[in-house]
Structure formats: C-alpha cells, structure tokens
Amino acid sequence: xxxxxxxxxxxxxxxxxxxxxxxxxxxxxxxxxxxxxxxxxxxxxxxxxxxxxxxxxxxxxxxxxxxxxxxxxxxxxxxxxxxxxxxxxxxxxxxxxxxxxxxxxxxxxxxxxxxxxxxxxxxxxxxxxxxxxxxxxxxxxxxxxxxxxxxxxxxxxxxxxxxxxxxxxxxxxxxxxxxxxxxxxxxxxxxxxxxxxxxxxxxxxxxxxxxxxxxxxxxxxxxxxxxxxxxxxxxxxxxxxxxxxxxxxx
Numbered sequence: 001x002x003x004x005x006x007x008x009x010x011x012x013x014x015x016x017x018x019x020x021x022x023x024x025x026x027x028x029x030x031x032x033x034x035x036x037x038x039x040x041x042x043x044x045x046x047x048x049x050x051x052x053x054x055x056x057x058x059x060x061x062x063x064x065x066x067x068x069x070x071x072x073x074x075x076x077x078x079x080x081x082x083x084x085x086x087x088x089x090x091x092x093x094x095x096x097x098x099x100x101x102x103x104x105x106x107x108x109x110x111x112x113x114x115x116x117x118x119x120x121x122x123x124x125x126x127x128x129x130x131x132x133x134x135x136x137x138x139x140x141x142x143x144x145x146x147x148x149x150x151x152x153x154x155x156x157x158x159x160x161x162x163x164x165x166x167x168x169x170x171x172x173x174x175x176x177x178x179x180x181x182x183x184x185x186x187x188x189x190x191x192x193x194x195x196x197x198x199x200x201x202x203x204x205x206x207x208x209x210x211x212x213x214x215x216x217x218x219x220x221x222x223x224x225x226x227x228x229x230x231x232x233x234x235x236x237x238x239x240x241x242x243x244x245x246x247x248x249x250x
Contacts, residue, residue, distance in 0.1 A: 033078035034222025035100065035138035036064060036215075039129040041147035041181070042085040046116040049182055049204050053146065056207035057083060058108045060144075063215035065103025077223050079103040082132060086125035087118030088153040094128045100136065122147060122188055123154035123162035130165040133174070141174040142218040142229065148181040151188050163192040175221055175229045177214065181207065184245045200231040203240030203247075210239040 038057055046053060064079045083098040097113050098106070126145065133141050143166075157165070166176055170193070177198045178189040184201035186194070202210045213235060220226040236242070 056211035060211040060215040061106040063212040088121040092124040119153040121154040122151040124156040126162040201241040201244040
C-alpha cells in the first residue's frame with residue numbers, strides 16, 4: 001500500500017482521487033404536504049344549511065393554506081384540496097367540483113355549481129372518495145366527510161365495504177374525520193370504523209369556524225407537528241355539539 005501511494009505521488013495523482021472519502025449522507029427532509037379530500041353531502045335535507053356548508057368549505061381552503069402564528073419564515077407546506085359532492089337519484093351521483101387545487105389557487109365554490117337534492121348514498125360516496133385519493137397517492141391525506149343524515153340509498157357498497165375502504169386509507173396513515181352538520185347520530189360513522197375522537201357534531205352558525213379550526217389541524221398534521229387529528233373539548237364547544245345533541249335528541 002505504501003509503495004502504491006508513493007507511486008501515485010510521483011505521477012502527481014492525489015490519493016483523494018483514488019480513495020475518496022465516504023459519501024456524506026444528507027438528512028431526509030420530512031414531507032411537508034397534505035392533500036385534503038372533502039366529501040360533502042348535497043342531499044335534499046341539506047337545503048337549510050347549504051350556503052353555510054359551502055362557506056365552511058371555502059373557509060377550510062383558506063385556512064389550510066395560511067401560515068400559523070409563530071411559524072418560521074420560509075417554512076413552507078404544500079396544500080391541495082379536492083372537493084366532491086354526492087347524492088342519489090336513480091343511482092349514486094358523485095361530482096368532483098375541485099380536484100387537487102392548491103390552497104392559494106382556490107376559487108370559492110358557490111351554489112351555482114351544486115345545490116341540494118336526492119337521497120344519501122353515504123357508503124357508496126365514501127368508497128368513491130377513497131378511490132379518488134388512492135389514485136392520487138398522496139403521502140399525507142385528510143378525508144373530511146360532512147353529512148347531515150344517515151345512509152339510506154347505497155347500492156355499490158355495504159357498510160362493511162365502506163369500512164374496508166376507510167381501513168385502507170387509515171392503513172396508509174391518512175386521517176379520516178366525520179362531521180355531522182346539524183346532526184349527531186354517529187351510528188353510520190361508528191359502523192365504518194370511526195372513533196369518537198374523530199367524529200363531531202357541528203351546529204348551524206358554527207360550521208365556518210369549525211372548518212377553519214379543522215384546517216389548522218390538517219396543516220399541523222401535514223407539517224408533522226401532529227401525528228393525528230383529534231377533536232377535543234375546545235373543538236366541541238366551538239362547534240356547539242352539546243346544543244346539536246339537545247336539539248336533535250340524539
């Protein structure tokens with residue numbers, strides 16, 4: 001070995017060229033992106049709260065793209081939102097109104113694009129929104145299901161089929177939350193594997209602020225600041241959950 005090094009030195013070849021230092025292993029940057037999939041019930045019973053529901057979706061899109069107070073300058077997070085609405089007429093009607101739109105490019109959704117009608121094929125719609133997310137293959141996703149009623153018209157998926165779809169989503173580390181819009185009967189949500197910490201009733205007049213708060217939780221999950229999204233007592237108070245339960249007798 002000594003003779004080889006001496007020979008290389010005589011001909012002017014650096015030993016560093018022959019014996020390079022071990023390559024430096026750069027730290028892996030954490031993924032700081034999140035894709036939100038909002039599944040919005042557009043069935044006939046949503047008529048009285050439809051405008052507020054749309055306003056709350058627009059509030060979510062705005063809030064998920066806004067930096068939090070105290071967030072380090074230059075610390076960026078990529079946010080995208082997909083919005084789908086659903087109902088049932090002769091069959092499942094599932095319309096994607098926004099697909100993978102960056103938060104900063106969001107155009108507010110209005111009732112000119114969709115209005116309440118039909119019945120509630122909740123299980124079918126759950127299967128569809130999970131399929132949309134699976135086709136996109138995001139690293140991190142938040143699936144938000146907002147409905148004001150119970151399953152009553154699915155013919156593509158049973159409860160077990162919808163649960164299997166959400167189980168696949170949860171197995172990927174994606175977050176799934178269930179919001180009852182002026183509705184607090186979570187039997188269907190529990191039937192598809194939703195835990196109580198990820199379901200919440202939201203009262204009329206409270207949807208916008210509750211969706212804005214949820215967007216901040218989604219952003220924190222995307223940044224890696226929070227491992228999961230859980231509704232706490234403060235969230236439930238803000239949403240007026242107790243009032244909904246009292247009014248609906250649920």
